[in-house]
Structures are given as C-alpha cells and as structure tokens.
Amino acid sequence: VKELFSSLGVDCNILELDQLDDGIRVQEMLTEITNQKTVPNIFVNRVHVGGCDRTFQEAAILGKRVLVLDFVVPSPQGTSWGLGGTCVNVGCIPKKLMHQAALLGQALQDSRKFGWEYNQQVKHNWSTLTEAIQNHIGSLNWSYRLSLREKGVTYVNAYGEFVDHHKIKIQQLERGSPGKLKVWAKSTEGPETMEEVYNTVLLAIGRDSCTRKLGLEKIGVKINEKNGKIPVNDTEQTNVPHVYAIGDVLEGKPELTPVAIQAGKLLARRLFGASSEKCDYMSVPTAVFTPLEYGCCGLSEEKAIEVYKKENLEVYHTLFWPLEWTIAGRDNNTCYAKIICHKPDSDRVIGFHILGPNAGEITQGFAAAMKCGLTKQLLDDTIGIHPTCGEVFTTLEITKSSGLDITQKGCG
C-alpha cells in the first residue's frame, strides 16, 4: 500500500502501530471506529477506505485521470443550458416542478372543500414559475461543476468529435413570444383535416440519439442507422473494445436517469476497480408524471401475454378512491391498480401498474419487492398501511378473467 501511494504521487501520513507506545490502544480505537482489526488500516480524506485489497480497488479510481466533455448544441429556437444533461436541465427536474405547479393548482381547488377560504380570483403567473425553476436548475448546474472539481475531474465545455405519415405544416402568423402560429393537420385514420391557431406548438415526437456527429465512423463504432443508438454488450462495451456507451444513447435500454447513473457507476468500478458487477436492466420501475400519475414496474399486459401466453397469466385489478379525493369531490372510479401474475411460477408478480396520486412514491417499494421475487401470496399476507392508496395492492381480489365488476360504490 505504501508503494501504491508513492507511485501515485500521493502524500501519506503513516502511523506505525508497533512503534508507538500506545499502539495497542490505537489499534483498539481503530477497531471500534472502523470495525477492522487488521493493518494496514487506511483513511483517505478522513474517510475510512479499508485494508489492502479495498485500497487497491479505490486507488484505481483515485488514480485515474478523467475528462468530461459536455456541450449543449442550442435547440432550433436557440435554447441552451449548463452542465448536468437532460434530466437536470430539460427533463425530470423541471418537468416534475412544473407538474407540481399544476398539482398545486388542483390542491388550491380542493382546499376550499376542506374549509380554506380566500378570494375566488386565483391566477397563475408563468414567469414566476419559470424564474424559480431556472434558478433551481442553475444551482444544480453549479453544484455539478463544484462536484467535478472536488473529485479532480477535468471538465471542458466543448463539443467532442472523434474526426412522412404525420405530415403537419406550420405557418408563423405573428412573431414574438408567444406569437401566433397557424397549424394545418391531417388525420392518420381518415380524410379529416384541421386548421387551428395556437400561440405555441410543442413537438414531442420522440428523441434522437446524439451520435451522428461524434465521428464514430472514423473509429469504427457501429450504430443502428435507423435511430442512431449504439448497441452494446452486457458490460456496455461497443464493438470497439475500449469504447463504451451508457445512458439514453444505448440501443434497447430504458431512457432513464437512475438507470444511466447506475450503469455509469458500475462501469467505472468494473474498469478501474476490482468489481465485476453488471448493471441489471430488468424490471426497472418508472413513473409518468401526467396529471393522473402512472407508476409501473416489470411487464405491460401486452408484453406479458406475448412472452408468457394469456393462459399462464392471472391479472388482478381494482379501481380505488383516494381518501383525500372524497371530500374534494373528485371521481371515485378513476384511480386504478393492477398486477400481472405468472401462474406457473407461484403467481410471481411480473407486472405492477398503478394509476393515481403519488404513483412514483408507491411504485418504488414494490419494485424492490419484485426484485426479491414478490408473489401474489406475499401480497395477500402483507398488512396494508391505512389509510393510503398503496394498501390496495394488499387486498386485490378480483381477476380480469372473472369479469367481475370493480367499480367502487362508496366504502370498502
């Protein structure tokens, strides 16, 4: 270990216990704080690293020289942003905050039914919202830069390079923000056409991988020409051995922040540490933060039928009425929960779906349970937390195959 640090050019404080008068006391102390009885016992930046093996693993990470190149090509409208990627700047974070703004609008309406009284006139100010969100994102950009600096990672804000059907027409009627746009559109199923004027048209027709202008062809990295995605093996390696790919740019993997984070961490540990742990892309939970949120983990019903055949599946489902919606006067047959069970395998839960408030919060724990082999029996054996929405999964009785009515008529 001493040689390792010397070769890395790292300055060390060395305490030789057998040469200290109270060496034994020190060793006892070390055992108490680190639960390690042996030497060498190593600390880096006051953090306990471990013994010899562990240190070699971590040093591999410590000692590596890392460069991050990040560059945001401005959108056609000219929008650009700072360090952090899609999630932080134009994805998860601003999305959830704006979703929250909308939910708060709903909460304002509900609150009157719960006894809150204030002026009927309630307006929303767009610029207050965007300013607050952009300030928050700015703070995140800043903290990422700080974090990279602290870890000794070199960051360069530069662009890196290795060397039909839905036909719509848009005409600008008025300049300005938001301006006026006239839109002509044609139905995909019949001859109908439509014509309408909007302030803003937002295209959300899918995302392209940023792989076309990286010069990948110069180094022989193959991509899927249709969608620009990069196929990799189960260790995120491309067809060029020393070139890896992770995140949204991958072929056939979920486009999600936590997946990318997990893959990135594990890849670094495999490359520079002594780890062999691969990223598990199976049963990744996710949530869609629509006004009525949708959380899910595992297979969709369609996919389950395709993979396992309908006769091998049992789908349990129910509508439910969140308690908080009762007094607010919101509909009692809107929220919905279902699980898809694989009969031959002890009714293993292979698909989990919930439509309702706080869907993400609910789904997370069930995802952990599914990773541990959740079955219908275990769900039935578990006590619900009352009153919550999540508890409906512990009392699912009606199957789709029975055809029985799941509409709620009031109370349980």
Added chain:
Amino acid sequence: MAAMAAVLRGPGRRFRWRTQALAGGVRGAARGVAAGQQDYDLLVIGGGSGGLACAKEAAQLGRKVAVVDYVEPSPQGTKWGLGGTCVNVGCIPKKLMHQAALLGGMIQDAHHYGWEVAQPIRHDWRKMAEAVQNHVKSLNWGHRVQLQDRKVKYFNIKASFINEHTVCGIAKSGKETLLSADHIVIATGGRPRYPTHIEGALEYAITSDDIFWLKESPGKTLVVGASYVALECAGFLTGIGLDTTVMMRSIPLRGFDQQMSSLVMEHMESHGTQFLKGCIPTCIKRLPDGQLQVTWEDRTSGKKDTGIFDTVLWAIGRIPETRNLNLKEVGVNINPENQKIIVDAQDVTSVPHIYAIGDVAEGRPELTPTAIMAGKLLAQRLFGQSSDLMDYNNVPTTVFTPLEYGCVGLSEEEAVARHGQEHIEMVCLKKPPQLVLGLHFLGPNAGEVTQGFALGIKCGASYAQVMRTVGIHPTCSEEVVKLRISKRSGLDPTVTGC
C-alpha cells in the same frame, strides 16, 4: 337428541333447532340450550374494522351471522354510527383533517410556483367538519347496506354475556333482546382513557372521540399526551391555523424508533406547535367566559404553572371495552393490568367458542388492517377449510403527523435489543446477506413510500437487493434505494444539493 342434532348439523344443512327469544329479557332462562341449537352460527360483538370483516367473511361462507354494535356516548355526549373507531373517530376523519392541514401548506407553496392567491387566507372549521362528518356518515350508511347485502343481521344494541352462548342486548329505548350463537367474536375495540384523578378532566376536556365531531372550532387547544393520536391531532390543528400546545410527560411516540420520533417532534416545533415537555396537568377549571384554566407541574423542577385554553384534549392512551361485557360471568379471562382479553394464536379466549380480535385483544397491534385480516382469517378458520394464522411480524404503519413517518419492522432500539449492538448496522443485520430488519422513512407521503418496502421485507429483502433496485426519479422513495451512508461510518448524511 344431542347426537341427532350433531348428525343434522352438517355443513350445508339448513335444518336447525330454534330457540325462542324470550320476552322480558329473563336472565338465566336461556341456559341449558346446547351448542348447535343457537340462533346464529356466529355472533359478532362490535361493528368495527375487525368485527365487520369477520361477519362479512362468515356470511360469504354461507353462515348465519349477526353483528351487534353500540356506541356509548362520550362524556361530552358525542356518538356515531356503524363502523367502529377507524371510520368514525380514527383513521378516516384523522387523515381527512390531516389533508386539510397539508392543503394549507400547499397554498403557501403555491405562491412559489406562480400561483397568485390574495390574502387573507383563513380556514373555516365548520366547513371542514361538516364535509368530514358527511363523509363518515356516508361510510356508516355504506356499512349498513353492505351488511344487508350479505344478509348479516345487524342490531344497534349494547351487549353483555348471559351465558357462554347467549348475550343480552339493550337498545337505546331500553328494549332487551336475547341472541345466541355457536361462536361469538368479541371485537369491541377501545375508547380513549381519561385521567379521572385530575380535577375537571371529565367535565371540561375532550378526547379524539369528540374532536372530529365538533361543530365549532376548538380554538386554542392543549393536547395532553405523546402518543401518535396526540401528535397527529396537534399536527392538523396547527396546520389549519389554531394555537396548539402539546403537553408531554416524557418521550414522544413511545415504542417507535426514538431517533425518528424526535425528528417528527422537532419538525412540529419548528412549524408552530408549542411543546411543554416533562409536564403533567394537575387540574382544569372552567372560567366564567367558558375558557379553561389548566394547571400543570414540571416534573423536573417541581414548578407549577397555568395557562388558558379554549379546548383541552386528552390523548394519553386507550382502554379496551371489556368492562361492561360481563366477561367474568362466562369465564373469559382478561389481563388485569390492561383489561385486554387474553387470546391464543388462534384468537381463542379462555372459553373455547368465544374469540377476540382487534384492539380489544391482548398483544395485537391496534391497527385497522390487522383487525380486518384477523377477522377474515378467523372466519375462514371457523367456517372455511383454512388453518391460516395471522402473521403479526413486520406490520407496516404510518404516523400522519405534519411530517409523516412511515415504518416497518424493527426500530433501532429493538434491533439492538434483539440482535446485539455489534450485529446491527443501519437496522440491517451485518451478517451477509444483510437482511433488512427495519425501514424508517420521514417525509411526505410516507405511507405510500413505506407500503411497497413492507412487501420487500416480507420477501426477505437484503440490503444488496434493495440497492440493486433502480430508483424512480424524481421521487422521495428513491432515496431508500440509494442509502449508502451507515451510521457506523460517522459520515455526514446531509444532502448538499443534488
């Protein structure tokens, strides 16, 4: 005769010896009626979470079932309909008032998100109370309809045992009815405790039985107690803008993980609830203008102090409803320390065909979902072909304080007590595969977050498995699958941004 009755009393046989309900309610007259010749297969005493679940399940299995439910008015005169504590003076109204308080917080948040709401913003207790009470009444009605649909006979009478198979029920009018059954389930639950040794306790103060049914705002309130009932009530009262004080004798949320309990309390303190710690009330007097003067003593200094409140709410625990059942007469044993009915793993009391479930039974969690499941399983064991018992391990629960606290499994204290300090790391067993023994979450929507992880624990989740689960982003619950810092490491768990 008895042998013939036994032969005839097979499953599915409709023929049944009938006993006459005797006019005039004569005690002892029903003695000598043998088992199998009763009015009902099952009589459930108590129409709450456990009782109704048991009754409905038994009826579904084809049995003749009756439920008797009666609400003795509180000292303040509050009473309510069918459904038990949870529906009327527990979970349901509590969560709705908690939601009212949360919505107040959301109105404040809304400003930051661009919503322009003009001041003044105030809360009208009457509007909220009416909405809550109407909802509860609709649930009472729903339960009555359900019982009717399932052909369960319901009597609004106060029951007590005459003999092992017979109860006498008294209606509000005074009319008496005798009911007999092969099997009798006691599910009478509990009621809030009054400190009767404190002057004015009964006359002037209220409990959770009353708070949800008040027509007028309770105003400036003193909540005495450190239970989740105390903290939840104080929480929503503060949240809707009322001047609220909590008086505690010692620690908050006894039995819960103490680190989490302190955090819950700290949050309440920093958000407007006042706390009088280490104090006990000694007397309550009513002043001429109707306000209440409370005198209390600081246990450490011995100093006395007084304060004036509009309302005083006792939340110092609950006592089981066993006093008026005449249990001694039939030999059903209770624990003399807490008055709860002693039961075995099959929910059987000291009398073979008399059972007890829910809050009234000794050693059971005082929760609605456990009572419901116990009721269902009992019915299935008695009348179905089942032998399944309840598993009371790893029952998840949530305290709906302003900052919610959800938990499942062992508290840190319990884990250490059970496994020894050297074997515990973050309420996981240190020994591989580091089984998760307990999960504790403090934050919004704690109940929703905790439910799924309770399933994980039931599946025997290890720390590694939880860590291999990908997070859903952005949520609060993803933090659980990202837990890396152990208490043992001494590292700072403060989040510094993103």
